[in-house]
Amino acid sequence: MNFSRIEAHPDLSEFIECYWTMQSEETQPSIEKIIPDGFTELIFNYGSVYKSKTKEDWCLQTPNLLAGQISSYFYLENTGPTASVAIKLKPAALSQLFSLNMHQYLDKIVDLDTFPNPELAHLKEIIFPFKDEAELKQILDNYFISRCHTASDNPIKNTLSLIFSSNGMASVAEMIAVSKLGERQLERLFKRYVGLSPKYYSRIIRFNYIFQLLKTKDCSWSEIVFRSGYYDQSHFIRNFKAFTGEDPSHYFFEEKNMANFFLNKAEK
Structure with a gap:
């Protein structure tokens, strides 16, 4: 499994922790434990999707996801070779940028393809295709810099x-x-x-x-x-x-x- 952390533009320091990519050619299922780190994420899978398990049964995820804050660990399992692009956001950023009430997404991973916010639902169309990490960074920087001009203040x-x-x-x-x-x-x-x-x-x-x-x-x-x-x-x-x-x-x-x-x- 290959990870890459990509630093966002300095002007986005209030909103973006980092961008990251992950690729794995592993075909056999493997279980990963995910533990809280204090950040929310927008995740776009362009390889095989994952299954997730919290306190309930395993559930097949959709390719494009919003992951809210998590209060405890949960599990992911690949269903084949995987590849992902993600935006790791500062704790209040989704509320500032997209007016979300983040308590509604506590311990939840939701499908972006059917998400009621049109900006987030169509973000994958802005990201893909990209030829390399430099272009991906430029695409994401441009998008979020344009969004942060209309972001709300952070009262906390x-x-x-x-x-x-x-x-x-x-x-x-x-x-x-x-x-x-x-x-x-x-x-x-x-x-x-x-x-x-x-x-x-x-x-x-x-x-x-x-x-x-x-x-x-x-x-x-x-x-x-x-x-x-x-x-x-x-x-x-x-x-x-x-x-x-x-x-x-x-x-x-x-x-x-x-x-x-x-x-x-x-x-x-």
Whole structure:
């Protein structure tokens, strides 16, 4: 499986985390675990489609998808050789750019081909065909730069900045203070623009920080627990298992898979 991360134009830093592509010639089904990273995605599959499994049975996906925030892990399985193009968006971007209420898409992967928003439903027609990554980047940059001129303001921008700068360790009181909003109003806006409460979203970003600490190679588990803001090792393990379904001692951090590609942020 070959992944490529493509940086978006600097003018899109408020809206786009990255673009990415993935190709695999593997014909045999293989199960991938997807774990929360705090970003939403628009995904366009031009190879075989995937099956997905959350808490229910396996379901065959459609080729073109909107993936909202996820609160826990789920599984994907290929049905043959695959190839994908995707846009990984900043947490409030889909609401700002397309006026979506993101709480409606929490833990959901929806079909873009039948999506009620015409801009998103026809985005695949703008992307395909493309000859190489340079052209793909130019197509996507041009499209989103034109969209961001009419984007709405982000009323939770300061709170999101605090969450990221503190690696998810800011207190609720600190988030309320920087937002200059009441607690209930902040929670309503987070659910509208992000899909999750500010406290739960912070948990995801703090969980992500574990992967960055592990990249230093010289952190012990006890130091990682301390630096990532957990009360003790049991608290750390409970949170890790909630997002991955696994004990951290059993998780394959170096394995080349979809989850680690994004959480490790190794390829740029």
